[in-house]
Amino acid sequence: MKLSVLRNPVILISILLMVLVACGSDSTAPTKSEPAAKPAAKTSSAAPTAKPKAADKSPAVQDNRTDKSLHVVITPMPQDTYLPWKASQSGHLVFRPIIENPATIKPETGVSKIYPQLFSSWEISPDGQDYTFQLREGVRFHDDKWGEYTVDDFIYNVDSSTQEGSLTGCAATYKAFMGAPSATEMKANGDLKVVDDYNFSMHLARPQVDLMSWWMNVLMVPCAQSFSSAQFAAEGESMYETGPSGTGPYQFSSRVLNEYAEMERVPYDHWRVNPDFKTLKISTVPEEATRLAMLLAGEADLADLSKAIHDSATDKGMVVFESPLPAVGLTILPLGQYQVSEVNYNPDAEPWAQTGETGRLVREALNRAIDREPIINNLFKGRGVPMYNTTFHQTLEGWSDRWEEEFDAKYGYDPELAMKLLDQAGYPGDANGQNRFKMEVRQSSLPGLPEVIEVAQTVMQSLQAVGIDAYIKETEFGKALEEFRDRHDAHYLLPVRQTIRPITANMRIYYYAGPIDEEKGRPTRGVLYMESEVADRVYEQMLSETDMDVRNKITQELGDYIYDEYQTIPVVNIKATIVGNPDVVEDYSFGGVTGVFFNMEHIQATR
Numbered sequence: 001m002k003l004s005v006l007r008n009p010v011i012l013i014s015i016l017l018m019v020l021v022a023c024g025s026d027s028t029a030p031t032k033s034e035p036a037a038k039p040a041a042k043t044s045s046a047a048p049t050a051k052p053k054a055a056d057k058s059p060a061v062q063d064n065r066t067d068k069s070l071h072v073v074i075t076p077m078p079q080d081t082y083l084p085w086k087a088s089q090s091g092h093l094v095f096r097p098i099i100e101n102p103a104t105i106k107p108e109t110g111v112s113k114i115y116p117q118l119f120s121s122w123e124i125s126p127d128g129q130d131y132t133f134q135l136r137e138g139v140r141f142h143d144d145k146w147g148e149y150t151v152d153d154f155i156y157n158v159d160s161s162t163q164e165g166s167l168t169g170c171a172a173t174y175k176a177f178m179g180a181p182s183a184t185e186m187k188a189n190g191d192l193k194v195v196d197d198y199n200f201s202m203h204l205a206r207p208q209v210d211l212m213s214w215w216m217n218v219l220m221v222p223c224a225q226s227f228s229s230a231q232f233a234a235e236g237e238s239m240y241e242t243g244p245s246g247t248g249p250y251q252f253s254s255r256v257l258n259e260y261a262e263m264e265r266v267p268y269d270h271w272r273v274n275p276d277f278k279t280l281k282i283s284t285v286p287e288e289a290t291r292l293a294m295l296l297a298g299e300a301d302l303a304d305l306s307k308a309i310h311d312s313a314t315d316k317g318m319v320v321f322e323s324p325l326p327a328v329g330l331t332i333l334p335l336g337q338y339q340v341s342e343v344n345y346n347p348d349a350e351p352w353a354q355t356g357e358t359g360r361l362v363r364e365a366l367n368r369a370i371d372r373e374p375i376i377n378n379l380f381k382g383r384g385v386p387m388y389n390t391t392f393h394q395t396l397e398g399w400s401d402r403w404e405e406e407f408d409a410k411y412g413y414d415p416e417l418a419m420k421l422l423d424q425a426g427y428p429g430d431a432n433g434q435n436r437f438k439m440e441v442r443q444s445s446l447p448g449l450p451e452v453i454e455v456a457q458t459v460m461q462s463l464q465a466v467g468i469d470a471y472i473k474e475t476e477f478g479k480a481l482e483e484f485r486d487r488h489d490a491h492y493l494l495p496v497r498q499t500i501r502p503i504t505a506n507m508r509i510y511y512y513a514g515p516i517d518e519e520k521g522r523p524t525r526g527v528l529y530m531e532s533e534v535a536d537r538v539y540e541q542m543l544s545e546t547d548m549d550v551r552n553k554i555t556q557e558l559g560d561y562i563y564d565e566y567q568t569i570p571v572v573n574i575k576a577t578i579v580g581n582p583d584v585v586e587d588y589s590f591g592g593v594t595g596v597f598f599n600m601e602h603i604q605a606t607r
Helices: 009-016 151-161 171-178 183-188 211-215 229-242 288-296 307-314 356-369 372-379 401-405 407-411 415-425 452-465 477-486 503-511 533-542 548-564
Strands: 069-074 103-106 110-116 119-124 130-135 192-196 199-203 250-256 260-265 279-284 319-322 328-334 384-386 438-443 469-474 493-499 569-574 577-580 585-587
Touching: 069 288, 110 119, 110 211, 119 211, 151 171, 151 183, 151 192, 151 199, 151 229, 171 183, 171 211, 183 192, 211 503, 288 307, 307 319, 307 372, 307 577, 319 585, 328 452, 356 407, 356 415, 356 452, 372 384, 372 452, 372 569, 401 407, 401 548, 438 452, 452 469, 452 493, 503 533, 503 548, 533 548
Parallel strands: 069 279, 438 469, 438 493
Antiparallel strands: 103 110, 119 130, 130 199, 192 199, 250 260, 260 279, 319 577, 328 493, 328 569, 384 569
């Protein structure tokens, strides 16, 4: 959606009342997102008895092709690599236009509905352990000699994303539900059965009801993407540097790491969408002022800019494109709450990580010390709504109105109360109420939320004002990711982008610890590790629970725990934005995935 004049309230209101228009039909009828697919009728045991539905016909494809080029400049990704398994979700931004996934979402419906993409249909057994899949036939790879997308390509891409050293975030969970270290070995064990090139089934080692709403969805894009297994067999890893063949509507042209990736529209009628723009270039530019200057000079057509400088662009005739739904949020995480696994747990040096009343008082003080209103109004230009509980949203299961109703009373800005709470917790500081304890605030950026740089400064100053010896440490997000996910060893306050996802996905990312990997000596199945016994129990139950009333009840139990224990510092939910040149771009509908900017094949050219 295009917002051309943000400061005129009459125009803004009229725009917000407009009917949202989908930017193209790239899949068939949707299914609800949580649980992933409607379970088969509860007849007997594990194996589904119904045959997979017949493959849906490919949707009608509009032809609005032009000879125009599109240049997008973004905040640097946490990893910039030729190898997809060496990139996290956000690091896959440059791969997205050239690949596809078994299932997808649409910006206008967000995570509430899932749509078939490379898979035309699927069925799940009542116990959540048996799936049957039917692939869409006739989906070709960019280079003719690699043929069509088949079950072999699905298996290869899962193996790729779950291999040792993978940074995709797929490996631990996939290996747990596959009951094998790879899809190839799952097949050898007889639990993945190939019927033919376009049909297969999986018997899982444990229930996993969110397979299609998350693990095989564009929302978790690295896990089951669509690079050619035949090309890899012929060329090996070098294919990713010289020209990987995917199935997406754009194909690889050239790439220079940490600078740009260039793609061109496929020279045939794509099964799903024919992009308006003939070429697409995505450049990573660290300095926001440079991204703005490139946009104003006509050197770029779309730019990832913080909302604080949108006026500098719109005053020069640029327009703001906004996601149809809230797509991203800002939350602040006191990391190091490792009280379940106790791996790298340092409560004596980190008061916020302590259990019981002491830790709760300190975390409440952190929340009371931060004034959310100027963050929302100044840094985000008033274009966000308060986040009341990290990872939970009014549109997702498990929501409780209590969190919003009690928020001002329990979380409202009150620095005087914050200091009293710290005193009560046993951290009075010196005679002037200073030097209570040290706390590092990490400063790093990610595409889709450049404001986190400024937020870190604001948070540091707020904590200093209540006597906490807070200081900034600037780092690349990839470094932080290595610390909290790959080493389970992060001990700081992290302002971070939060994507609105299916609730089980965010449970695993934020709160789940799970068993300790005996070989590595630490938990390996979560990401951020805000640990609690409640989170582990609820997440594991949610993997198999299909009764929506029960799912809501137990999800809300976790939400209440997080909320009442002040486990996080929720700030704001916003619609994602990108600023563009209206002489080049007519419209862009996006949002809903980690890294925010997907759906680039649907960017509409100005005519």
